Amino acid sequence: MKKKIIALAMCVMLASNVVYADKLSDLNNQKKTKQSDLSESKANLNQLKDKKSAELEKLKEVNLKLTKTEAELAVQQQELDKIKKSIESTKKEIEKYKSNIDKNTKEFQKRLKGMYISNDGAKVDVVFGSNNLNDLLNNVSMVNYIAKYDKNILNDLKHEKIALDFKQDELKSKMKTMEIVKKNLDQKIASLNNIIEEQQKLIDSISKDVNLTESEIASIQKELEKIDGKIDEEKKAILQAKLLAAQRAAAEKRRRQQANNSGAINTDIKGSIVSNNGAYLQWPVPSSHRMTSFYGWRTDPFGNGSGFHTGLDIADGMGTHIVSAEDGVVVHAGWQGGYGNLVKIQHDNGAMTYYGHLSGFNCHVGQRVKRGQFIAYMGSTGYSTGPHLHFEVRFNGQHTDPLNYLR
Numbered sequence: 001m002k003k004k005i006i007a008l009a010m011c012v013m014l015a016s017n018v019v020y021a022d023k024l025s026d027l028n029n030q031k032k033t034k035q036s037d038l039s040e041s042k043a044n045l046n047q048l049k050d051k052k053s054a055e056l057e058k059l060k061e062v063n064l065k066l067t068k069t070e071a072e073l074a075v076q077q078q079e080l081d082k083i084k085k086s087i088e089s090t091k092k093e094i095e096k097y098k099s100n101i102d103k104n105t106k107e108f109q110k111r112l113k114g115m116y117i118s119n120d121g122a123k124v125d126v127v128f129g130s131n132n133l134n135d136l137l138n139n140v141s142m143v144n145y146i147a148k149y150d151k152n153i154l155n156d157l158k159h160e161k162i163a164l165d166f167k168q169d170e171l172k173s174k175m176k177t178m179e180i181v182k183k184n185l186d187q188k189i190a191s192l193n194n195i196i197e198e199q200q201k202l203i204d205s206i207s208k209d210v211n212l213t214e215s216e217i218a219s220i221q222k223e224l225e226k227i228d229g230k231i232d233e234e235k236k237a238i239l240q241a242k243l244l245a246a247q248r249a250a251a252e253k254r255r256r257q258q259a260n261n262s263g264a265i266n267t268d269i270k271g272s273i274v275s276n277n278g279a280y281l282q283w284p285v286p287s288s289h290r291m292t293s294f295y296g297w298r299t300d301p302f303g304n305g306s307g308f309h310t311g312l313d314i315a316d317g318m319g320t321h322i323v324s325a326e327d328g329v330v331v332h333a334g335w336q337g338g339y340g341n342l343v344k345i346q347h348d349n350g351a352m353t354y355y356g357h358l359s360g361f362n363c364h365v366g367q368r369v370k371r372g373q374f375i376a377y378m379g380s381t382g383y384s385t386g387p388h389l390h391f392e393v394r395f396n397g398q399h400t401d402p403l404n405y406l407r
Contacts, residue, residue, distance in 0.1 A: 024234045031227045038220045045213045052206045059199045066192040073185040076178060083175045087168060094164045236290060281325040281405045282372050284355065284391050288316035292388060295401040301385045310399040311354065311392035312406075318359060318387040320378035324369045325353050325391075325406075333361050339390065340382025343375055356390035357381050 283289070293301075293313035300307050324345055331352075332344035339356035343363060346352050359379025369375055380387045393402045 021238070024231065024238070027227055027231045027234060031224060031231065034220055034224050034227060038217065038224065041213055041217045041220060045210065045217060048206055048210045048213060052203060052210060055199060055203050055206060059196065059203065062192055062195050062199060066189065066196065069185060069188050069192060073182065073189065076182050076185060080175060080178050080182060083171055083178065087171045087175065090164055090168045090171065094168065097160050097164060281353075281393070281402075282323060283406055284322055284325050284353075285314045285316055285320060285378070285389055286323060286372075287320055288314060290315045295399075295403065302383075311356070311390050312402040313388045313390055315386065315388040316378055318377075318379060320387070320389075321374050322355055322358065322376040322378055322389055324371060324373045324375050325393075326351075326371045328353075328369060330363045330365055330367045330369060330375070333363055333365050335381075338383035340384060341376075341379060342382075345369065345375075350395065352394045354390070354392035354394065356392070357384045357388060359387075 291312060292315045293309055295309060295312055297306055298309045299305075322343075326345075326347050328345040328347040330343060331346045332342060334342065336342040336356075339354070341356075341358035341361065343355040343358065343361065344352055345355075355376055357379055358376045358381065360377040361375070362377070363369060363373075363375040378387050378389055384390075391402050392399050393405055394400070
């Protein structure tokens with residue numbers, strides 16, 4: 001009977017190991033696929049970054065051309081402004097000369113009219129008003145000189161006006177040429193601005209692709225971290241399964257030795273001493289099989305040498321639900337020294353189970369509980385380094401290895 005129980009337990013553990021191994025293989029395949037996706041995304045990201053760098057260089061060159069063209073346009077505009085000022089100044093000079101020509105022409109005409117009116121009576125008066133021959137000659141010469149002088153002044157003014165007219169035409173021609181150059185520069189600037197706008201759109205599009213790819217990489221890396229976490233959990237689960245198998249084998253060996261030595265243990269309840277129906281105890285933490293410390297001698301977690309650990313530690317998150325391992329009555333629900341918050345359940349066959357380091361209770365003293373019933377919350381009270389359940393199995397106050405009785 002004992003051999004059959006051991007063989008059955010080993011078969012169950014081997015089957016569990018196969019399941020764990022299959023799951024681990026599946027996780028490794030998922031990891032390999034994600035790593036391939038990550039490599040592809042990183043290669044794509046590098047290509048996008050290289051493309052963005054190249055386009056940024058192009059944009060830099062276009063901006064330099066634009067800056068240079070704008071500087072040329074500024075110089076051209078300054079020259080145009082100077083020419084416009086020169087034209088305005090020349091116009092004013094031309095108007096001044098025109099005014100002087102008009103003024104002198106009118107004065108000359110006025111004098112001629114006075115001198116030659118009534119058959120040159122004015123000129124005759126000037127000539128015959130002379131006192132002697134010398135005065136006469138002088139007066140005639142004077143009249144001729146005045147007429148010639150007025151004509152010379154008018155001719156000089158006209159020549160100056162002609163020169164200014166030519167200067168103005170020359171300036172207008174130069175301005176027209178420069179305006180054509182300016183127009184070409186304006187068109188070149190507009191064209192460069194269009195190129196810059198299109199180049200910036202392209203860069204923005206590439207930047208968007210870069211951001212999307214970086215987000216994709218971050219997402220894949222998170223997925224890889226999750227897969228790595230699951231792989232670690234599966235490896236721990238495999239290790240825990242192997243440890244559990246070894247612990248149960250060792251416990252079974254001890255039971256056989258005790259039975260052989262004392263012959264006092266009933267063969268009908270070997271391997272299931274606590275249970276009333278011949279089954280193993282309910283695992284007290286349904287959400288976790290992560291065992292962090294076993295029954296027996298160990299190094300003290302607080303660095304105080306070594307000591308004997310009287311139970312089994314099962315770790316999970318703070319507040320994890322703890323269940324009763326078997327039908328029984330709650331005989332203690334409160335604080336007890338290094339156990340912190342502790343629940344004790346007296347089972348019908350005389351065995352007792354302990355649930356230590358709890359963060360809270362979901363039962364009370366005197367309450368009858370069923371196998372698998374939610375009784376408390378996992379915590380880290382008392383002599384504890386982190387959230388876990390300290391689980392004990394006792395007979396007549398004496399602790400024993402819980403793995404002897406847990407499935």
